[in-house]
Amino acid sequence: KAGVTQTPRYLIKTRGQQVTLSCSPISGHRSVSWYQQTPGQGLQFLFEYFSETQRNKGNFPGRFSGRQFSNSRSEMNVSTLELGDSALYLCASSLEGRYQETQYFGPGTRLLVL
């Protein structure tokens, strides 16, 4: 099976702009989670989607949002970009996101905000 794919892999934006990142989960996986990784804060959970509904949310401002489509693909959006949003954004998928299912990560999208 193909793994989790994320597009684009690299992105440069300027402050105030918005950005949309895309994630395609492993075939058959219906749960998609997003994480942000920065040198200062490490890997932090953003949110999780299952069946087109947000099921869990981390401690991030409302500028960070996401959605999931009927084919389980997911997008996340960051509006009014700040310099501190520069990070590696990681997507992970699992079958249903329940119990102790393993999450598999994609390669990430590296966002640089200038």
Next chain:
Amino acid sequence: DAKTTQPTSMDCAEGRAANLPCNHSTISGNEYVYWYRQIHSQGPQYIIHGLKNNETNEMASLIITEDRKSSTLILPHATLRDTAVYYCIVRPLNTPLVFGKGTRLSVIA
């Protein structure tokens, strides 16, 4: 917050076993221990997980103490490609993964 304590860094000679310790003294009965690793700037890679029994797969072995307050990840024959940050995660049911700072393992030729 992460519920685990890991050494900041470790070295291992190529070809030798790498033993990575993790303390999780406040683990609850239904919480699993997960190990992931992250090779520089790539997405984390799942290694193994367990509840209370020792587990082994093609990548590694996981040894969990009887009281479940600590565990050890064993890479039996470390190679240079095993150089990475290794994360030990205690995960309650139906919750996201919470990553700590992990252990930076350097495999030396």
